[in-house]
Amino acid sequence: MGRGHLHAMMGRREVQVLAVCDVDRERREEGKRLVEETYAAERASGVYRGCVAYNDFRELLARPDIDAVIIATPDHWHTPATILAAQAGKDIYCEKPVSLTIHESRRLVETVQRHGRVFQTGTQYRSIPRIRQVCEFVRAGGLGRVKSVFTIWSQYGIPNIGPSYIPLDPALPAEPTPEGLDWDLWIGPATWRPYNQHYHRNPIPGVVPWVFSEAFGAVAVTGYQSHAADVIQYAIGMETSGPVEIIHPSSGEFPTLTFRYANGTLLHHVDHWGMVKDIYKAVPKTARLAGSFGGLFVGERGWMTSMSTGGPIEGEPESLFTEMRLQSRDDDLSNNHHGNWFQCIRTRTRPSSHEEIGHRSASLGHLAIIAYKLGRSLKWDPAKEEFVGDEYANRLRSRTQRAPWAV
Numbered sequence: 108m109g110r111g112h113l114h115a116m117m118g119r120r121e122v123q124v125l126a127v128c129d130v131d132r133e134r135r136e137e138g139k140r141l142v143e144e145t146y147a148a149e150r151a152s153g154v155y156r157g158c159v160a161y162n163d164f165r166e167l168l169a170r171p172d173i174d175a176v177i178i179a180t181p182d183h184w185h186t187p188a189t190i191l192a193a194q195a196g197k198d199i200y201c202e203k204p205v206s207l208t209i210h211e212s213r214r215l216v217e218t219v220q221r222h223g224r225v226f227q228t229g230t231q232y233r234s235i236p237r238i239r240q241v242c243e244f245v246r247a248g249g250l251g252r253v254k255s256v257f258t259i260w261s262q263y264g265i266p267n268i269g270p271s272y273i274p275l276d277p278a279l280p281a282e283p284t285p286e287g288l289d290w291d292l293w294i295g296p297a298t299w300r301p302y303n304q305h306y307h308r309n310p311i312p313g314v315v316p317w318v319f320s321e322a323f324g325a326v327a328v329t330g331y332q333s334h335a336a337d338v339i340q341y342a343i344g345m346e347t348s349g350p351v352e353i354i355h356p357s358s359g360e361f362p363t364l365t366f367r368y369a370n371g372t373l374l375h376h377v378d379h380w381g382m383v384k385d386i387y388k389a390v391p392k393t394a395r396l397a398g399s400f401g402g403l404f405v406g407e408r409g410w411m412t413s414m415s416t417g418g419p420i421e422g423e424p425e426s427l428f429t430e431m432r433l434q435s436r437d438d439d440l441s442n443n444h445h446g447n448w449f450q451c452i453r454t455r456t457r458p459s460s461h462e463e464i465g466h467r468s469a470s471l472g473h474l475a476i477i478a479y480k481l482g483r484s485l486k487w488d489p490a491k492e493e494f495v496g497d498e499y500a501n502r503l504r505s506r507t508q509r510a511p512w513a514v
Contacts, residue, residue, distance in 0.1 A: 230334050251408040260376035283302070337460060420436040
């Protein structure tokens with residue numbers, strides 16, 4: 108993701124990349140090389156000032172000539188790095204999920220707002236025009252009352268353990284730390300783990316190799332669920348709130364983990380889209396469901412998808428699309444998420460996925476993980492952000508962080 112953002116920034120005329128930072132020397136030097144090669148043609152003009160590569164991001168934040176930063180680190184660094192960036196007076200784009208605990212990202216929200224920073228969460232799927240149009244249609248009552256929403260929450264493979272709905276802490280053997288990797292700083296605020304290539308290695312084994320680890324990631328929340336949560340809560344008008352109940356399948360009320368919102372809307376988490384047809388029988392057997400990063404909305408007037416990376420938008424009856432005047436149902440991922448952030452930096456307004464939305468999207472995943480961990484249903488107060496009458500569950504809203512990185 109860091110490389111992707113870097114290429115995107117170098118392609119924008121309103122931006123100049125002045126510095127890159129990575130605790131892995133190989134990636135850090137690659138970033139510096141990419142920037143300098145891209146800007147090489149500008150050297151003769153005297154405009155180009157060079158790219159500095161840092162191991163410690165605090166040195167980068169100390170520079171007064173840097174206006175904004177993009178944080179594309181492992182998940183456990185998202186909140187601490189954002190807080191330090193806000194305190195240093197930088198505007199911030201931070202990858203999702205913005206936190207690994209509910210209390211952590213509430214602190215992020217408070218700090219960003221206290222320092223008057225412009226913050227954008229990297230949930231870019233809400234900035235895809237066709238997805239945004241679907242969400243606005245559902246939000247405005249195009250499906251009538253939304254009775255049910257479905258989204259994917261599948262199991263992740265945990266090394267030495269097997270598939271799991273929640274991140275775990277497998278005992279992985281210590282391996283030699285690769286030369287040029289500052290492993291202590293990579294660990295940062297997380298509980299210490301010896302280096303193991305399952306967490307980090309070159310070349311990169313997928314986008315988020317650490318996702319399985321409770322210390323560094325959040326399984327489905329990291330992989331796709333925070334994208335889906337953002338799009339879903341946007342469509343049902345709950346992007347700065349949350350559910351009032353988390354219903355565990357052990358209760359017998361629903362076959363899979365389900366959230367109930369105050370207006371009665373149910374959000375069901377399913378392992379795969381076939382469960383929507385076979386178990387919930389919410390759509391016809393002939394319905395084509397595919398993709399991720401969104402959801403399936405079932406309302407009084409019909410049903411409609413907002414998934415990406417799986418094909419076109421689907422729904423029934425066909426008249427819904429005539430009403431919506433959707434220009435294209437094709438799976439086009441182009442978006443203006445970075446552009447929205449830059450526009451808001453100029454105008455000092457809030458981006459489309461601002462800090463509160465980022466916090467609430469991440470929190471939805473954290474609520475699911477807590478319910479899975481406890482194996483029981485929970486009642487949640489989205490205004491106070493606490494479990495109702497459940498002291499043990501409330502303790503799981505936060506966790507200890509390693510000094511000196513506590514937030």
